[in-house]
Amino acid sequence: MKKFLSSTGVVLACVAPAMVAHAAGSLNLYNWSGYIAPDLITQFEKETGIKVNIDNYDSDETLLAKLKQGGAGYDIAVTGQNMVQVLARQGLIEKIDAASIPGYNNIVARFRKPQWDPKGEYSVPYLWGTMNFAVDASVYNGDINSMKVLFDPPAPLRGKINMFESADDAIALAAIEADVPFCSEDPKQMQKVLDVLKQQKPFVKTYSSKAGAIRESLVSGEISMSAVWSGTAQRASDLKHSIRYAYPKEGSLAWVDNVVVPNGAPDLDNAKKFIAFLLTPKVAAMNTNFLKYQNAIDGADAYVADDVKHAPELSPPAGEKLVFKQACSEAAIRLHDRLWTALLK
Structure with missing residues (x-):
């Protein structure tokens, strides 16, 4: 699902260098929390005899920092499309020759x-x-169905909003509202994005x-609107039928x-066996049935x-504009x- 900004010293300092123990016949998976069906793991272990150990991260910043520290013994990681190029460019992931893995077709x-x-070369x-x-x-x-509802909310929703704490995701949504390219290197364009986020902040x-936490807060009524992923929204609406997912006219x-x-x-052999299984x-x-996301x-x-x-x-409705995030240049990442620092200070 999700998310990359930078590899600042602050992020690196907050990531513990804990190593994952590796034993014969095991597979060490690094993933978002709760982002895999438990029955899937059980079935893989039963069919292969390979024990799966799962460690979780909460942002792509954390993922990047952990892999920069040496990978912590992970065989598999899950990451967003805009991070694949970053990890490959920095030599942090292996070439796996995906086409040679059973099931690629x-x-x-x-x-x-x-x-x-x-x-x-690097991903499936x-x-x-x-x-x-x-x-x-x-x-x-x-x-x-407009980004304005999120960033300039109607009165009943004000003070009852959750916004992503991931800079990458928050900026991406605000860039759509500001009609600015997500990877813009133009400070004037990015100032428009900051203005959108500042308008929302109060x-x-x-x-x-x-x-x-987002799902539970929506269901309990602690918040009434939240930036959210489609699968999380569906799982929330299953529990509280009044929850509606937006498809903004500006694009999704x-x-x-x-x-x-x-x-x-x-x-690597166990990693490829797991990929083939997936x-x-x-x-x-x-x-898909467990997480409510498309495969x-x-x-x-x-x-x-x-x-x-x-x-x-x-x-998504017919004709809905889908905006896929891209990997940004170093200059854009610095912007x-x-x-984000200016917004939170």
């Missing part, structure tokens, strides 16, 4: 050699979706990028999370539950850094 054609990995798609915002219609039942109750931010192998992975239709559907595997739809398959959060 199950990948939907558009995702086999995508813009962020045009030769299919994991899940994909959109990232907009959700509103509790019992609090505000007006038209929500109405924000919390800044959080923790999917579980789309993302693709990918499986990569950190440089120096202790067990590329099977039934397994991909297992993840990129042909044939998986046959195993996806109807209530998930037809959920509005997984079905993002300065913008």
Whole structure:
């Protein structure tokens, strides 16, 4: 799902260098918290005899810092499409020759050699979706399909908003509202993005990028609107039917999370076995049914539950503009850094 800004010293200083123990017949996975179906892990372990150890991170900044420290013994990591190029450029992930892995041809054609990995050297798609915002219609039942609702909210929602604490995600949404390229290197353009975020700030109750916390806060009524990922929104609406997911007329931010192998992975063979497992239709559907995100595997739809398959959060309206984030230049990343610091001071 998600998210990259920079590798500042502050981030590095906050990341503990804990190492993951590696034993024969094991696989060490680094992933977002709760971002894989538990039954999937159980089935993989049963079929292969390989013990899966899972460690979690809360932002791409943390992921980048951990891999820069030496990978901490991970065999597999999950990361967003805009991070794949960054990790490859810095020599932090292995070339895996995806086309040679069993199940590669199950990948939907558009995702086999995508813009962020045009030769299919480093990654395979994991899940994909959109990232907009959700509103509790019992609090505000007006038209929500505009970014202005998030950044200049109507009175019933003011003071009841959660915004992403990930600079990368918050800036990406604000850039759509400001009609500015996400990777702009123009300080004047990025000032427009900062103005949008500053306008919103007085109405924000919390800044959080923790999917579980966002879902629980929406369901409990602690907040009435939040920037959110499509799958999290669906899981929230399953629990509280008044929660609605927006598809802004300005465009929806789309993302693709990918499986990569950190440089120096202790067990490359086990990593490739796990990737091959993820590329099977039934397994991909297992993840979609649990996490409520689209997968990129042909044939998986046959195993996806109807209530998930037809959920509005997984079905952007016809003609909806999807804006996929790209990997930014170092100059653009520095601008993002300065913008976020200016917003929070």
